[in-house]
Amino acid sequence: MEYADDVDRRELLLHSAYDSGTVRDMERPLLDKGVPLMRMAAQATAHIAAGMLDDEDLALEDTSIVLLAGAGDNGGDGLFAAAALAQEGAKVTAIAVGKSLHEAGFAAFVRAGGKVLVLDPAAEIPGCSSGFSAGEAGERLQTAVSVAQQSHLIIDAMTGIGIEDALRGIPAALASALGLDGEVPDEPALPNRESSGDFPLVLAVDTPSGIGVNDGSLPGPYIPATVTATFGAMKPCAVLPPATFSCGRIELVDFGFDIDEREPAVEVVNNTFAADSIRLPRFEDGKYSRGVVGLVTGSQSYPGAAVLTSRAAARANTGMVRYLGPERAQNMVLAALPEAVIGKGHVQSWVVGSGVPDADADGAGTDMQRETIAALLKHYDASAEDDAGNAYDMPPIVVDAGALDLLPERVPGQVVITPHAGEMAKLLNRLEARQDAAEHAEPREPYTVDDVQIHLLACALRAHELTGATVLLKGAVTIVVDEDHVYVSGSAPAWLAAAGAGDVLAGLTGALLAQQDALITTAETVASAAYLHGMAAAIASESEQQGWQEPELVGQEHHQRFMTLGHPIVAGDVIRAIPEAIADVIA
Numbered sequence: 265m266e267y268a269d270d271v272d273r274r275e276l277l278l279h280s281a282y283d284s285g286t287v288r289d290m291e292r293p294l295l296d297k298g299v300p301l302m303r304m305a306a307q308a309t310a311h312i313a314a315g316m317l318d319d320e321d322l323a324l325e326d327t328s329i330v331l332l333a334g335a336g337d338n339g340g341d342g343l344f345a346a347a348a349l350a351q352e353g354a355k356v357t358a359i360a361v362g363k364s365l366h367e368a369g370f371a372a373f374v375r376a377g378g379k380v381l382v383l384d385p386a387a388e389i390p391g392c393s394s395g396f397s398a399g400e401a402g403e404r405l406q407t408a409v410s411v412a413q414q415s416h417l418i419i420d421a422m423t424g425i426g427i428e429d430a431l432r433g434i435p436a437a438l439a440s441a442l443g444l445d446g447e448v449p450d451e452p453a454l455p456n457r458e459s460s461g462d463f464p465l466v467l468a469v470d471t472p473s474g475i476g477v478n479d480g481s482l483p484g485p486y487i488p489a490t491v492t493a494t495f496g497a498m499k500p501c502a503v504l505p506p507a508t509f510s511c512g513r514i515e516l517v518d519f520g521f522d523i524d525e526r527e528p529a530v531e532v533v534n535n536t537f538a539a540d541s542i543r544l545p546r547f548e549d550g551k552y553s554r555g556v557v558g559l560v561t562g563s564q565s566y567p568g569a570a571v572l573t574s575r576a577a578a579r580a581n582t583g584m585v586r587y588l589g590p591e592r593a594q595n596m597v598l599a600a601l602p603e604a605v606i607g608k609g610h611v612q613s614w615v616v617g618s619g620v621p622d623a624d625a626d627g628a629g630t631d632m633q634r635e636t637i638a639a640l641l642k643h644y645d646a647s648a649e650d651d652a653g654n655a656y657d658m659p660p661i662v663v664d665a666g667a668l669d670l671l672p673e674r675v676p677g678q679v680v681i682t683p684h685a686g687e688m689a690k691l692l693n694r695l696e697a698r699q700d701a702a703e704h705a706e707p708r709e710p711y712t713v714d715d716v717q718i719h720l721l722a723c724a725l726r727a728h729e730l731t732g733a734t735v736l737l738k739g740a741v742t743i744v745v746d747e748d749h750v751y752v753s754g755s756a757p758a759w760l761a762a763a764g765a766g767d768v769l770a771g772l773t774g775a776l777l778a779q780q781d782a783l784i785t786t787a788e789t790v791a792s793a794a795y796l797h798g799m800a801a802a803i804a805s806e807s808e809q810q811g812w813q814e815p816e817l818v819g820q821e822h823h824q825r826f827m828t829l830g831h832p833i834v835a836g837d838v839i840r841a842i843p844e845a846i847a848d849v850i851a
Contacts, residue, residue: 569619754812
């Protein structure tokens with residue numbers, strides 16, 4: 265496809281994801297005009313498959329390829345692509361996982377000399393045997409798994425975007441044998457999502473089979489992809505964790521959808537997005553007008569968090585940092601940041617909870633910081649009808665770590681909560697138990713950390729629903745949700761998973777919120793903070809590996825794939841790189 269020099273369209277394509285219903289709506293006008301979308305998808309799939317094999321120094325005539333073909337249009341895409349590869353000399357076997365195959369695609373595949381293995385005894389595929397016994401069905405399944413495992417490339421065209429829940433039946437059995445079952449891939453994080461190079465490589469057609477297309481979940485068996493060829497527009501699973509980690513490298517085929525007036529289901533933060541959160545200094549500025557951040561962080565047991573949050577906030581374009589905490593932490597803050605001001609005063613934002621013990625910790629009941637935070641958070645309680653209006657007039661506040669269990673029952677959207685998966689499980693269990701008690705309902709099954717990690721978006725949305733807060737769910741790809749939007753930031757390298765990194769993010773987020781004006785929402789600001797945090801980590805570690813790698817547009821020249829893995833860092837390294845990250849964004 266020809267690409268116009270339309271930078272705005274390119275940015276929108278590469279940083280927006282649309283749910284399956286919206287994608288179908290965008291396909292319809294093109295299909296009505298007779299645009300051959302299936303043939304275009306198949307041609308791109310065959311081209312990408314050949315490129316993957318060429319990268320491994322394999323000629324097509326020397327390769328064995330297995331196509332996992334479903335009964336729908338996704339299977340049709342795969343069959344036409346497999347036919348093209350067979351015509352070029354590849355040995356291709358199509359494994360039919362359902363009762364039928366796309367008629368025209370199947371005919372093209374047979375004409376090209378491809379072989380077919382049918383797994384469903386009730387299948388009605390011309391020229392293929394059916395009605396075989398359950399025992400033979402089991403043997404055929406074992407043969408299919410063996411043939412696939414011994415191939416050079418698996419083309420996964422089982423389900424596409426039409427499946428809402430976990431795979432069942434034959435597709436589930438194949439996915440379980442060839443892939444994973446509801447667990448996040450455990451492998452090194454390499455630049456550009458490069459694979460280990462082990463065979464078989466996997467090319468997913470539009471989306472990997474078995475993942476949650478619209479919510480990014482991993483509900484059951486699925487096949488992780490080396491490369492995903494996605495068509496027309498990105499689907500949420502391409503950007504949302506944990507499913508995005510199963511997509512491998514993403515290659516996007518632009519069908520020319522009319523995306524200008526469509527609302528994306530998920531937006532990915534980039535430089536342009538994050539730049540709006542940074543307030544450029546004015547000639548008439550003083551320290552107060554540039555934003556003052558108030559910190560109630562650190563504690564007698566964990567004073568280092570006070571240092572990290574205050575230094576991060578100070579480096580993130582603010583005019584002043586105010587710190588409230590125990591004497592030991594005060595002394596450490598002043599030693600690390602002489603510019604800090606100790607004590608109460610006017611602020612434009614608050615950061616609370618980092619390094620503060622939660623309710624389960626020893627001595628939490630008498631901790632000075634918890635008492636201060638509890639008193640402050642009472643002003644954000646929007647559940648009391650008499651005082652709810654005052655809560656919405658309070659400055660933005662970041663509620664982190666040990667302060668999460670002090671959150672009022674209902675808060676306004678300028679309250680930002682920043683849990684990781686473990687903290688999210690505890691928070692949801694507490695919130696759900698409170699709601700069950702209020703409704704006199706049977707207690708629900710408690711959330712586990714694994715539950716959260718497999719259903720990250722659903723958990724973030726539930727936390728927002730139960731609290732009203734803007735939710736920042738931390739991870740290799742961070743999710744931010746508010747009432748109307750879902751944002752993700754995947755700018756961070758895996759090196760960022762280090763002690764104190766969350767404290768740095770809290771301070772940085774508070775700093776950007778102190779600069780917030782009416783033109784940008786709390787969620788946009790928070791998502792930008794996560795992005796800058798990741799960028800700073802990338803600069804500090806000298807790494808080009810990221811949690812989410814921007815797709816490549818098929819038909820355009822590919823980027824150089826050899827990228828720098830980088831080196832280990834500590835939280836302090838990230839703080840020192842914040843100014844450079846800001847400079848890169850506003851440049």
